[in-house]
Amino acid sequence: MKKHKIVIVDDHLLFSNSLKKLIEGFADYEVTKQMSNGRELIAYLGKESSPPDLVLLDVKMPVMDGKETMEYISIHFPNVNVLVLSMDDDEATIIYMLRKGAKGYILKDIDPEKFKEAVENVLHRGFYHSERVSAVLLGEINKGANEAQLSDRELVFLDLVCSDKTYKEIAGEMYLSPKTIDGYRANLFKKLNVKSRVGLAMYAIKNGLVNI
Amino acid sequence: MKKHKIVIVDDHLLFSNSLKKLIEGFADYEVTKQMSNGRELIAYLGKESSPPDLVLLDVKMPVMDGKETMEYISIHFPNVNVLVLSMDDDEATIIYMLRKGAKGYILKDIDPEKFKEAVENVLHRGFYHSERVSAVLLGEINKGANEAQLSDRELVFLDLVCSDKTYKEIAGEMYLSPKTIDGYRANLFKKLNVKSRVGLAMYAIKNGLVNI
DNA sequence: ATGTTAAAAGGGGTTTTTCCTGTTAGTACT
DNA sequence: AGTACTAACAGGAAAAACCCCTTTTAACAT
Numbered sequence: 280m281k282k283h284k285i286v287i288v289d290d291h292l293l294f295s296n297s298l299k300k301l302i303e304g305f306a307d308y309e310v311t312k313q314m315s316n317g318r319e320l321i322a323y324l325g326k327e328s329s330p331p332d333l334v335l336l337d338v339k340m341p342v343m344d345g346k347e348t349m350e351y352i353s354i355h356f357p358n359v360n361v362l363v364l365s366m367d368d369d370e371a372t373i374i375y376m377l378r379k380g381a382k383g384y385i386l387k388d389i390d391p392e393k394f395k396e397a398v399e400n401v402l403h404r405g406f407y408h409s410e411r412v413s414a415v416l417l418g419e420i421n422k423g424a425n426e427a428q429l430s431d432r433e434l435v436f437l438d439l440v441c442s443d444k445t446y447k448e449i450a451g452e453m454y455l456s457p458k459t460i461d462g463y464r465a466n467l468f469k470k471l472n473v474k475s476r477v478g479l480a481m482y483a484i485k486n487g488l489v490n491i
Numbered sequence: 492m493k494k495h496k497i498v499i500v501d502d503h504l505l506f507s508n509s510l511k512k513l514i515e516g517f518a519d520y521e522v523t524k525q526m527s528n529g530r531e532l533i534a535y536l537g538k539e540s541s542p543p544d545l546v547l548l549d550v551k552m553p554v555m556d557g558k559e560t561m562e563y564i565s566i567h568f569p570n571v572n573v574l575v576l577s578m579d580d581d582e583a584t585i586i587y588m589l590r591k592g593a594k595g596y597i598l599k600d601i602d603p604e605k606f607k608e609a610v611e612n613v614l615h616r617g618f619y620h621s622e623r624v625s626a627v628l629l630g631e632i633n634k635g636a637n638e639a640q641l642s643d644r645e646l647v648f649l650d651l652v653c654s655d656k657t658y659k660e661i662a663g664e665m666y667l668s669p670k671t672i673d674g675y676r677a678n679l680f681k682k683l684n685v686k687s688r689v690g691l692a693m694y695a696i697k698n699g700l701v702n703i
Numbered sequence: 704a705t706g707t708t709a710a711a712a713g714g715g716g717t718t719t720t721t722c723c724t725g726t727t728a729g730t731a732c733t
Numbered sequence: 734a735g736t737a738c739t740a741a742c743a744g745g746a747a748a749a750a751c752c753c754c755t756t757t758t759a760a761c762a763t
Contacts, residue, residue: 297509
């Protein structure tokens with residue numbers, strides 16, 4: 280019986296090589312190619328006559344990262360099975376990759392048995408979602424619309440908070456009464472679930488709302 | 492000849508297991524224990540009569556991360572050899588870990604040969620720095636003097652400020668009087684030229700002193 | 704027309720932060 | 734022993750931040 284061909288796209292050579300060893304410990308699978316970024320994968324898919332059965336794709340990579348790669352694959356090689364292997368469970372990335380047609384999304388902290396399960400599922404059932412990814416998807420559906428939608432004024436306010444200014448100064452710069460600013464503060468505390476100005480600043484930074 | 496005992500501390504089981512396989516491919520080494528966070532490692536070091544020859548320590552981990560772990564080891568187990576295995580080359584982290592006595596710092600994108608070299612170097616020569624880490628260190632020396640040199644306690648303090656905590660809470664967590672914390676605050680305001688807690692948080696983030 | 708909602712503003716209070724000016728204890732250098 | 738420096742701690746007071754509750758205004762939807 281022929282072995283399933285797997286290619287690994289990951290710039291962390293240590294990981295890539297270790298993973299290869301692990302996979303080759305499973306019967307029926309062989310790693311036919313290892314690449315360290317999306318550009319290489321696309322070149323390979325373009326010229327290779329017999330496509331791999333599965334692509335293990337990392338997200339964070341130099342030259343061409345997982346997102347760009349997935350985007351390209353979704354257009355030019357929609358039949359290629361991709362299992363995303365990511366470091367973190369960043370919601371936006373999970374959503375993005377699955378929308379672009381990834382057959383599965385697993386985190387690198389998965390244990391080897393589950394990993395094998397994921398590979399088998401993708402190849403035989405066409406998909407695999409880890410529990411955590413499913414949870415993220417569920418959460419995404421549940422909140423959906425009510426994502427903290429901040430107004431322009433609120434964003435300006437956040438920016439000024441991050442600039443080490445007092446509320447009085449902020450009021451001056453925004454041509455509003457300090458009392459109104461206090462309202463903004465209270466509102467955002469509730470909306471963003473924070474307890475102090477520092478919480479506001481941290482939220483703004485984490486969500487890329489301000490230029491650091 | 493007896494094999495060198497290595498323990499792996501990394502929450503990414505897939506990586507940890509793969510790495511174990513790789514290491515056991517080398518002669519003279521054996522992975523005696525795998526753990527997924529610093530807390531487990533410290534418990535293990537505390538009760539184990541024969542310490543490992545080398546600890547491979549990840550930085551980003553749940554429960555107790557690499558930095559905290561290294562801090563603890565530097566105080567309680569200063570003779571344990573630690574080789575940090577990190578995802579990214581964040582300068583602040585590299586500096587921090589080496590200051591705390593890590594014998595080496597390598598990135599996970601190292602290739603297996605270099606990895607073996609690193610392990611051997613740490614065990615036989617007492618240290619190993621990858622080229623990239625050396626470059627970071629060099630850069631650090633060149634700017635060096637004019638950078639605000641913050642003490643360990645000050646860094647902990649900054650970290651807690653960024654966690655949306657009041658000074659009273661910080662005092663509790665650091666086992667210090669609120670008045671002492673107030674001293675830290677005043678000191679850092681002057682040193683870092685900021686006017687409020689938000690300024691401290693922003694400085695910490697801009698300079699990679701805290702994990703966001 | 705009228706209820707609904709959101710932004711702006713204010714009154715008045717508590718808590719936290721910020722800013723002084725000290726004291727004490729330990730360490731380090733000479 | 735004397736000097737210098739630092740970390741830890743304190744009292745007291747002003748400023749800022751935080752919290753609740755109410756009012757005005759304007760836009761808007763039914």
